Amino acid sequence: MAISVSRTSVLAKEALNYHAAREKMIASNIANADTPYYRPRDIRFGEYLAQKKAEIMDDNKGQLEMAKTSQNHLEPEKPTNTSKPITFFRDGHMARNDGNSVDLDVETTEMSKNSIMFSALINAIKKDSAIFKSVIDASSKAS
Numbered sequence: 001m002a003i004s005v006s007r008t009s010v011l012a013k014e015a016l017n018y019h020a021a022r023e024k025m026i027a028s029n030i031a032n033a034d035t036p037y038y039r040p041r042d043i044r045f046g047e048y049l050a051q052k053k054a055e056i057m058d059d060n061k062g063q064l065e066m067a068k069t070s071q072n073h074l075e076p077e078k079p080t081n082t083s084k085p086i087t088f089f090r091d092g093h094m095a096r097n098d099g100n101s102v103d104l105d106v107e108t109t110e111m112s113k114n115s116i117m118f119s120a121l122i123n124a125i126k127k128d129s130a131i132f133k134s135v136i137d138a139s140s141k142a143s
Contacts, residue, residue, distance in 0.1 A: 018045040019118045037099035045085035
């Protein structure tokens with residue numbers, strides 16, 4: 001059972017999940033570099049994480065609540081989260097004679113960028129939990 005020590009760690013763990021999914025998708029592109037008519041895929045989740053951040057950090061503070069002056073009034077509908085990460089074809093490169101448009105240079109570059117972001121998120125989660133651990137350790141010594 002994972003214990004969440006802050007709201008930012010929840011968002012960072014959500015981002016880790018999507019970077020792991022992107023890693024698998026890029027690896028699939030590299031594995032299919034010789035498959036005829038294969039088009040490389042990618043995943044974009046920036047918009048999804050921005051919406052998730054708004055939910056987690058409670059960024060809706062500027063939103064006005066509807067006044068309910070009678071018991072007969074209906075409750076307003078809560079907006080539903082329909083946003084999901086977007087999967088798309090990355091077709092900016094010339095296809096070879098077999099119709100495959102996987103560019104290994106692009107794929108390895110994207111893999112490196114994704115790996116760096118994954119490592120940065122892991123380090124951020126470690127630092128976030130270390131802050132709370134140091135506070136707990138210091139409070140036990142203060143008595």
